[in-house]
Amino acid sequence: MIKVAVNGYGTIGKRVADAVAAQPDMEIIGVSKTKPGAEAFVAKQRGYPLYIADITKKENFEKAGIQVAGSVADMIQKADIIVDATPGGVGEGNRVLYEKYGKKAIWQGGEDHEVAGFSFNSSCNYTEAIGKQFARVVSCNTTGLCRIINLIDSAFGVKKVRATMVRRGGDPGDVKRGPIDAIVLNPVTIPSHHGPDVQSVLPNINIVTSAMIVPTTLMHMHFLNMELKNPATKEQVIELIKAHSRLGLIEKSTGITSTAELKEYACDLLRPRGDLWENGIFKESISVLEGTDLYLFQAIHQEADVVVETVDCIRAMAGRCQTASESIAITNKAVGLTA
Numbered sequence: 001m002i003k004v005a006v007n008g009y010g011t012i013g014k015r016v017a018d019a020v021a022a023q024p025d026m027e028i029i030g031v032s033k034t035k036p037g038a039e040a041f042v043a044k045q046r047g048y049p050l051y052i053a054d055i056t057k058k059e060n061f062e063k064a065g066i067q068v069a070g071s072v073a074d075m076i077q078k079a080d081i082i083v084d085a086t087p088g089g090v091g092e093g094n095r096v097l098y099e100k101y102g103k104k105a106i107w108q109g110g111e112d113h114e115v116a117g118f119s120f121n122s123s124c125n126y127t128e129a130i131g132k133q134f135a136r137v138v139s140c141n142t143t144g145l146c147r148i149i150n151l152i153d154s155a156f157g158v159k160k161v162r163a164t165m166v167r168r169g170g171d172p173g174d175v176k177r178g179p180i181d182a183i184v185l186n187p188v189t190i191p192s193h194h195g196p197d198v199q200s201v202l203p204n205i206n207i208v209t210s211a212m213i214v215p216t217t218l219m220h221m222h223f224l225n226m227e228l229k230n231p232a233t234k235e236q237v238i239e240l241i242k243a244h245s246r247l248g249l250i251e252k253s254t255g256i257t258s259t260a261e262l263k264e265y266a267c268d269l270l271r272p273r274g275d276l277w278e279n280g281i282f283k284e285s286i287s288v289l290e291g292t293d294l295y296l297f298q299a300i301h302q303e304a305d306v307v308v309e310t311v312d313c314i315r316a317m318a319g320r321c322q323t324a325s326e327s328i329a330i331t332n333k334a335v336g337l338t339a
């Protein structure tokens, strides 16, 4: 069993912990928090040993009825690999600890590419991660972009991508984020950072991105245009998407035309936390104009898509599966990602 520690048991960390615990070849040896709170109680209920960043705060946890297994440094020493899901910018500072104990580590998209020197997406560069000490799983938006762009590029060649991201203001449980009543250009400049981030995984893709933030929490929505090198038909694109287990097609017959209805669908499917691990591609939006001009809308569940990628990244770095398809099949089955 691969011994995994999750440093930062928040929105992403708690999902990664549950996904790892569900895998047949991995186990959670600990998770970490900075303060006692609802998520710490959930960790206790799940049976995950809880470690804390600042051991002097041990009493605060114990007063709240939460047993502390030790410090983050103790946790790291027990793990084969650490998933760092601390808030963006915090994880970078933890690299010294992972180096000190000679451990493998995976950061999330809130950190820069340079923190690991390698950016990961299961469908695009799984084999490059095999045996690596450090990797970064790219952000939710970049993950969603990489999946579809790489698929279309492999089949028809992509000359240029133009993508606009309509981003959620904050996660549902995040009461401090916004906006409450505005459309915020974020960034106001074009291109946004998302294009270069895609290039950290797919360096040969020519891409220009723009982004805005809106008052919603459920998901992001992408509008994508791909100029193709070779002609394609709408039907060919649909068939390719159908064959990719992490790209979901939203059929017209469902009546779903919004993130709210899509999230409700994921909840009704009894997905844990209503998580949609796949890109939600609206089938009716797929259009190929003049043979080489592809358009589509896709919804991205920011809290979920990177979770399954992180599990594959663990497996690649541990050298357990030699192909992406092998790992993806194990990960999907274990979490319950079925058609």
Ligand code: NAD
Residues within 6 Å of the ligand: 007, 008, 009, 010, 011, 012, 013, 032, 033, 034, 035, 039, 053, 072, 084, 085, 086, 087, 088, 089, 090, 108, 109, 110, 111, 138, 139, 140, 171, 302, 303, 306
């Ligand atoms: P979060 O704030 O929900 O959770 C972070 C957790 O880390 C919290 O539980 C906090 O207690 C803990 N923490 C803070 N400082 C710590 C420290 N020094 N040591 C140990 N634990 C510490 O954050 P999140 O949204 O889960 O984001 C984590 C990472 O995932 C970031 O890089 C973020 O950019 C990335 N990411 C987030 C989303 C999203 O939608 N939330 C999507 C994709 C990627």
